[in-house]
Amino acid sequence: MPALSDTMSVGRLAKWLKNPGEPVKKGEPIAEIETDKAVMEVEAFYDGFLAGPLASVGADLPLGTPIAYIVDSPADADRTAAPAVVPTAAATPVGTAQVPHPTAPAASVPTAGPSGAVRATPYARALARDLGIDLAKIATGKAGPVGATDLLREAVRAPTANLEEGPAHRVARASSLREAVARNMIAGMATPTFRLTSLMALEPLQNSAKEHDLSLTLLLARACALTIQTHPLFNTVYTPAGLAQRDQVDIGIAVDIPEGLLTPVLRDVARRPLADLARDWGVLREKVKARRLTPQDYRGATFYISDLGVFPVVQSFDSIIPLGASAILSVGAARTEGAMFTLSCDHRVVFGADGARFLTTLGGWLSDPGKLVV
8 A cells, every 4th residue: 555645644445447367567557545535546566467365445554555466477466365465576565565574573563462352563552551542442443453643543532422322323434535524624623713704795706707707716716816915924824933924825625525525726826827727727626526636636725715605505604724724715605785705714823903804805806806807
């Protein structure tokens, strides 16, 4: 299992593109892996033939876990029924060569507990004793061994509902995307946030989008980016070392998909030609539909927009500020009098008057959108 992004620790095997015994070329896709944001292809690192045992479709596998092998000849590929594969000179694990040899565990290889039921590293066992955490609780449903990181995550986890107190239930495994959203939102809740809400006219922007055959979302992003140029604090993020001011405005746009939520990012929205931005937004939307966003497509936004205007029932709402930004704009459904715009702000970076000035400038762009398309 290769690392397909620098935040990935586990990958879910979504689909095999090759069968055992079939020839593969270096760089040829052989499987699809579901990460926290997208479905990405795993490419063969060598020429040869795909050999089993193949990892099961739907399995969550830690980085470095062999998912298959590439061997030198078709005869070597007849291994799919074997319970285990011992790597040899003719069999190279697909994904990494850093996995301990299955027949020769090193001292750091996870070991079984006294009952033989829980696999965990020795350090994780000692940490569990110190923290009073039940290893079996963490190991349930986990594909790999329990490590120190799992223990620390459990130690700071928010309390969960006691399902035994309610009616009968069943637990369905969350998708990698929903798990990633949950982690990010928990982290985002640590941001000290205040919110400002303003009623603004949206009809002029809607009319301009129709007149120029442009996406309303794109024009709204453009209006926000130009507003940020006037108020650069909103392109700043708090760090322990100080405030980091970014050189360009990259806007993340929340997009609803059946599996959850994605935030593709439009780059340099304030300075690039609108035609270029429109083309990029079209490409990003197609990638979202196919779940083929790459980390470059969804990471590093400096400002965010979440628009629920397609739901007439939603008058207004506010959003959690994602890590790496100081604000997010939430847009409700348009009515005759306008739409409710709620700006959630990081109070370590901007203050109430800053937010009021931001909304005032944004309102000017929305009321005169002809300036956005020149």
